[in-house]
Amino acid sequence: MNRPALTTGLVALMAVGSGLSVASNYYVQPLLPDLADEFHRSSSVVGLLVTVSQLGYVAGLALVVPLGDLVERRRLLTVITGLTAGGLALMAAAPSLGVLFPAVALVGVTSVGAQVLVALGADLARPEQRGKVVGTIMAGLLIGILLARTLAGLIAAAAGWRAVYVVAALSMLALSAVARRRLPPVQPSTTTSYPALLRSVLTLYREEPVLRRRGIYGALGFASFATLWTSVAFLLEDSFGYAEATIGLFGLLGVAGAVAAQFAGRLADAGWARVSTLGFFLLLAVSWGVLALGDGSLAALVVGIVLLDLAVQGAHISNQSEVYRLRPEARSRLTTAYMCVNFMGGVVGSASSAVVYDAGGWGAVCGAGAGFSLLALVLWLTEARWPLRRMRHPAEAAPSTAPIGPPAVAGADPT
Numbered sequence: 001m002n003r004p005a006l007t008t009g010l011v012a013l014m015a016v017g018s019g020l021s022v023a024s025n026y027y028v029q030p031l032l033p034d035l036a037d038e039f040h041r042s043s044s045v046v047g048l049l050v051t052v053s054q055l056g057y058v059a060g061l062a063l064v065v066p067l068g069d070l071v072e073r074r075r076l077l078t079v080i081t082g083l084t085a086g087g088l089a090l091m092a093a094a095p096s097l098g099v100l101f102p103a104v105a106l107v108g109v110t111s112v113g114a115q116v117l118v119a120l121g122a123d124l125a126r127p128e129q130r131g132k133v134v135g136t137i138m139a140g141l142l143i144g145i146l147l148a149r150t151l152a153g154l155i156a157a158a159a160g161w162r163a164v165y166v167v168a169a170l171s172m173l174a175l176s177a178v179a180r181r182r183l184p185p186v187q188p189s190t191t192t193s194y195p196a197l198l199r200s201v202l203t204l205y206r207e208e209p210v211l212r213r214r215g216i217y218g219a220l221g222f223a224s225f226a227t228l229w230t231s232v233a234f235l236l237e238d239s240f241g242y243a244e245a246t247i248g249l250f251g252l253l254g255v256a257g258a259v260a261a262q263f264a265g266r267l268a269d270a271g272w273a274r275v276s277t278l279g280f281f282l283l284l285a286v287s288w289g290v291l292a293l294g295d296g297s298l299a300a301l302v303v304g305i306v307l308l309d310l311a312v313q314g315a316h317i318s319n320q321s322e323v324y325r326l327r328p329e330a331r332s333r334l335t336t337a338y339m340c341v342n343f344m345g346g347v348v349g350s351a352s353s354a355v356v357y358d359a360g361g362w363g364a365v366c367g368a369g370a371g372f373s374l375l376a377l378v379l380w381l382t383e384a385r386w387p388l389r390r391m392r393h394p395a396e397a398a399p400s401t402a403p404i405g406p407p408a409v410a411g412a413d414p415t
Contacts, residue, residue, distance in 0.1 A: 006124040006133065013182055014117045015137045017077075019144020020175050021114040024084050024107050026148040027168055029229055030248040031161045033237050038161075043234050044099075049104050050230050054347040056108020061115060061339045062275025066197050068116050068332030069190050072159050075396045076116060076340075080196075083110040083171045085172035092165035114141050119335045120186065120383070122324045132322045138320070139258040142313055146251045149229075153248015189329050205337045208326050211222050212277055213383065214319040215338050217277065219321075219345025220376040225312045227369040228291070228305070228347030231357040235358065239295050239362070253305045257313035264314040268321030274383075274391040277318045279378045284311035288370035295362040308369075316342075345372075382385020 028035070028049050036046045060080075067076055087106035094100040118137050152164045190197065206209055236242040236250065260280075267276045287307035294301030322329060322337045349372065352396040356364045384392050 006121070006126075009372065009387065010124075010182075010184070011121065011133060011136055012140075013178070014121050015140025017175055017179060018114040018137050018141040019119045019147070020171055021081065021084065021117070021144070022141050022146040022173065023148035024088060024111040024168060025057060026145045026229075027164050028053065029103065029153040030149050030153040030233050030251070031156055031164065032233050033247075034156060035100075036160045036345075037118065039100075042358070044354045044358045044364050047230055047350070047357075048287060049101065050226070050350040050354070050411065052101055052227070052352055053104045054343055056105040056113050058340050060109040060344045061114035061336050063198070064109065064112050065119070065336045065339070066201055066333050068119055068188075068335075069330060070188050070192065070194065070197050072118055072188065073126065073186045074179065075321070077113050077183065078180045080110045080113045080178040081179060083086070083363060084113065085169045085176065086170035088165045092162045092169060092308060097181070112145075115335050115339055116332070118261075118320070119331045120183075122320075123331050130161060130324060131268035131273075131309040132262075132354035133265075134320055134324065135261045135263075135268075135317050136263075138313070138317055139261040142254065142258045142309075144263060144280060146254045149251030150248045153245045158247035162356075166203075170338075186307075195384040200309070200334045201336050204327065204333055205332060210326060211323055211334065212406055213336055213379075214323050215341030216379060217281075217376060218319045218338060218342035218346075220372045220379070221281075221312045221315045221345070222342050223345035223349035223372040224288070224369045226346040226373065227353040227365060228308055229247075229351040230353040230387050231365045232301075232305070234357055235301075235362050235365075239387060240298065250302075250305065253302060254309035254313075257307045257309035260310045261317050264317035265321065268318060268336060271322045271392045273318040274393070275388050276382055277315055277383075278377075278388075280311045280315035281373065281380055283307055284315070285370065286372040287311055287375060288366055288373055291369070292363065292366040294366075310374075397398070 003175050021113060032043065032049070035041075035049070036043055038047070064076075064080060085105055087103050089109065090103040091100060094103055118134060119143070121133045121137045122130055140361070149415055151167075152161075155167060192200070205215075232250065233247050236247045264276060269275060284307075285308075288302050288305060290300050291304030320340075321339065323334050326334060339403045349369075350370055353365055356368050360367075372396075
C-alpha cells in the first residue's frame with residue numbers, strides 16, 4: 001500500500017496542528033501568578049499544574065500515541081483534538097483547583113496529537129527529506145509553545161485568564177474539523193492487539209540502545225527547558241514587577257528554537273546528528289551561566305532564554321532524527337518510547353523548579369538547570385568517537401529486521 005503524497009501544504013497543516021495541540025499544555029505557564037492569587041495558593045502549589053499537565057502528556061504518549069500504528073490516523077487525530085477542546089472548556093469554567101487539576105490532566109493526555117502528527121510526517125517523508133520534514137513540524141510545535149505563552153498573557157491581561165481557555169477550546173474544535181477534512185487517511189502498519197502493541201513499546205526500548213540513549217538525552221534537555229519556564233514567570237513578577245501580558249511576551253524569545261529545529265534537521269539529513277548533539281549540549285550549559293545573571297540583568301535573562309531554546313530544540317531534533325532511523329514500521333511506538341522518557345524529564349524539571357524557587361530563589365533554579373545540562377554533556381562523552389568525523393553516518397541507514405510484535409500489514413510501504 002502506497003503512502004499518500006507529502007505536499008508542502010500538508011506539511012504546513014501538520015506543523016500548525018502540532019503547534020495548536022501542544023500549546024494547550026503551555027497556556028498555564030504565564031498565568032501561574034494569576035492562578036495563585038485567585039485560588040489563594042502558593043507558587044509551589046499552582047506550579048504543580050505544570051507538573052500535572054506533563055504527567056498527563058506522558059500518559060497520553062504511553063497510551064494514545066502508539067495507536068497511530070494500530071488505527072487510522074486521521075480518525076485518531078479527529079477524536080483526540082476534540083477531547084482536548086473539551087478539556088480546555090472545562091478549564092475555562094473551573095470553579096476551584098479541585099476541578100482545574102483534573103481538567104489540566106485531561107488536556108495533557110489528549111494534546112499528544114502533536115506527537116501523532118510528528119510521527120505521521122516522518123512516516124510520509126522520503127528518507128532524504130525526513131530530517132527537514134520533522135524539523136519543520138517541530139518548528140511549528142515550538143512556535144505553538146511560544147505563542148501559547150504570549151497569547152495567554154495578552155488575552156489574560158485584556159479579559160482574564162478564563163478567556164484564554166475559551167479561545168483555546170474553540171481553536172482545537174476548528175483543528176479537529178480541519179484534520180477530518182484535509183488530512184489523508186493512513187492505514188495502520190500493524191494488526192496486533194492493543195495490549196500487545198503497548199508491550200512492543202517496551203520491547204523496542206529493550207532492543208534499541210540508540211533509543212535508550214536518545215531518550216535520556218531528551219529527558220535531560222527537557223528537564224532544563226521545564227526548569228526555566230516553570231519559574232521564569234515568578235522571577236519576572238518578583239524581580240521586575242511585570243504583569244502577565246509582559247511575561248507572556250517573553251515566550252517570543254524562544255523563536256530562535258524554531259530556527260534551531262530547521263538547522264538541526266538539515267544537519268541530521270547530512271548525517272551529523274550525533275556530532276551536532278555535542279554542540280547543542282555545550283550551548284545549553286553556557287545558557288545557564290548567562291541565566292544565572294538574570295535576576296539582576298534583564299539583558300542577561302533575554303540572552304540566556306534565547307540560547308537555552310536554541311540548544312534544547314536543536315538537541316531534540318537531533319534526537320528524533322536518530323530515533324526515526326531505527327524501525328520504519330514502528331514510528332508511532334518509537335515516538336512513544338522516546339517522548340515518554342523525554343517528558344519524564346520535563347516532569348522532574350517542572351516539579352523541582354517550583355520547589356527550588358520557593359526555597360532558594362532564582363540562583364537555585366539556575367543551579368538545578370545547569371546540573372541537568374552538565375549531566376547530558378558527561379553522558380554524551382561516553383559515546384564519543386574521535387575524531388568526530390567518525391560519528392557521521394549516511395542519511396538513511398538500513399532498517400532493522402528484528403521483529404517487534406506481529407508483522408506489519410501485508411503490502412505496506414514502511415516509508
